[in-house]
Structure formats: structure tokens, C-alpha cells
Amino acid sequence: MAKQGQINNGLEGLTAAASGAVVNKKGLPPVHLWNPPFCGDLDMRIASDGTWFYMGTPIGRAALVRLFSTILKREDGKHFLVTPVEKVGIRVDDAPFMAVEMVKEEDENGPVLNFRTNVDDWVRCDAEHGLRFETAEDGGLMPYLHVRADLWAKVTRALYYDLVDMGEERVVDGCQKFGIVSASEFFAMADADQVRDAR
Secondary structure, three states: OEOOOHHHHOHHHHHHHHHHHOOOOOOOOOHHHOOOOEEEEEEEEEOOOOOEEEOOEEOOOHHHHHHHHOOEEEEOOEEEEEOOOOEEEEEEOOOOEEEEEEEEEEEOOEEEEEEEEOOOOEEEOOOOOOEEEEEOOOOOEEEEEEEEOOEEEEEOHHHHHHHHHHOEEEEEOOEEEEEEEEOOEEEEEEEHHHHHHHO
């Protein structure tokens, strides 16, 4: 548990600290500029389905989850909630966000994919916010979308199937790859032969 300050007062203290830190309601707070002292770990966990838990109980208020998500930071593979004066560790089972909706648009250069996360952030898939694909426990592929800094969103299984349907083959470094195009960037899923065999 946290050792000192407002965060030590539990969820109410953390909410007050986070609310005070989020001054600009239209944008995200500059957590990358904050380097407060570490105050210990909080009994908070983000499950692999994107559900936030506090002391083993789901946080049911979407606005509260949204607030906490804006002060989330990842350093050295660990996740923290950060205010200008305090930093507490939390557990994240997989990725801290879920990509739950996708909108495909077309511009003069081709398709552009926009994803909505479970905390209502919209992320344009491009060179700065790319897709990566990892092998899941069942041997399939699990896509992740870069949201910001070192924070990622796991793409839902339903959206993954949509991505596969719109995928295409390209030669990358002399190898035939299957992947997704968005904002003029190609994000390789796997070798084209693997995807053909799986279909």
C-alpha cells in the first residue's frame, strides 16, 4: 500500500490527487514531466479485459476509471499512477487499455484506421501509434495498439478478425508478409504463408 500523503487515504484520496493533477480538462496531464517520489504500491489492478479493480472490487464508475487512466505511466516495465507530488505502483495483467471500436476512413493516401479505447480515447493508427502482433497462448495472434508513451491497448478479438479481413500481403525485407495498412504504414502480422494456412 501507499505510504504517505493523499494516496494513503485510499480511493478517495487518490481521486482527489488525480483530480487536482488533471488541470486541463481537454487534454492529458503531462505525466512524462512529473518525477515525484515513489510512495509504495496500491492494491489496484487492471485485468486483462480492461477492468480496473481496487482492493479486489471492480471500479464501477467509468468517469473514475477514465480519470485514473489519464495519470497512468509506465517505467521499466512497471505501471504507476502519478501526480506532481506522488507516484504509486499498480498491477496490470496485460495491457492497461482495450481497443474496443474501430473506424476505417480513406484519405488521399489510402486507408486510415481509428480506434476507440475502453476509456474513450481515440487513437489514429499511424507511424507514431502502430500495431504490433504477439503470439497468444493458443498459438494465434494478439494485436496491440500503441496509445501513448509506453502504454498499449489490446485489440479485442472481434476487431482482430476485422483486421484479418482487411489485411494484405507485401514484401518486407525480402519476405512475403501479411499485415495491415493504415496512414501509409504497413504493420506486418505474420508471414503470408502462416496466415494462408490458418484461414
